[in-house]
Amino acid sequence: MTRRTEENAGLLFVLSGPSGVGKGAVCRELLAGNPRLRLSVSVTTREPRRGEAEGKSYYFRSRAEFETMVQDGLLLEWAEVYGHFYGTPRLPVQDILAGGGDVLLEIDIQGALKVREALPGCILIFVAPPSEAVVRERLAGRGSETPEVMARRLACLGEEMGFLPRYDYAVVNDTVARAAAQVGAIMSAEHLRASRYRGWRAGNGKRGDTADDERTAP
Ligand code: 5GP
Secondary structure (H helix, E strand, C coil): CCCCCCHHHHCCCECCCCCCCCCHHHHHHHCCCCCCCCCCCCCECCCCCCCCCEEECCCCCCCCHHHHHCCCCCEEEEEEEEEEEEEEEEEEEEHHHHHCCCEECCCHHHHHHHHHHHHHCCEEEEEEEECCCHHHHHHHHHCCCCCCHHHHHHHHHHHHHHCHHHEEEEECCCCHHHHHHHHHHHHHHHHCCCCHHHEECCCCCEECCCCCCEEEEE
């Protein structure tokens, strides 16, 4: 039983930050602990890495196919990241939100700022690394990046950190569990914003449609 509030409306959470910061691991932890949350699967023109599955990690498409999707207006946002194109399919996001589910986007900073323009109600969460050394280690640990790609990604790090003040929240990914717990707390708090509360019905002397003070955590 829930009160008549907008807690039940879906929210769009955008998790982004510098490459190599461990956003993917934080997302996996969040998704495992929150059945209401759905990950938006992006389209990309880059080659699949080992273990990545079509439709789960990404939709892997040619550059021509990607350009057609852009022209047809099928992407909510798209960006070129380190020489490859990445984009968020628009329809699945709209459908999940309309159905009351929360959507999680794990995208780069340019994309996050474009989503804010398109859908100002979205919640932007910046995931920051504890230090440059940690990013270096994480990128090296993947074993899939060439030295040139690694150098390029590290060179961008300082610039990317400069976008942090444009976000709603900042979380340091020192451990995945802690960062995911903090993002989870942000998600709960966003659902409980006073501006989303619709329980009060003036005139009947009651709050909401239940006698108790029950709330359903998102
Ligand atoms: P990777 O190739 O390592 O999976 O991702 C490279 C970067 O692209 C990451 O920062 C990731 O968050 C970002 N990215 C993944 N999907 C999208 C997307 O749909 N849109 C944008 N703008 N960036 C994305």
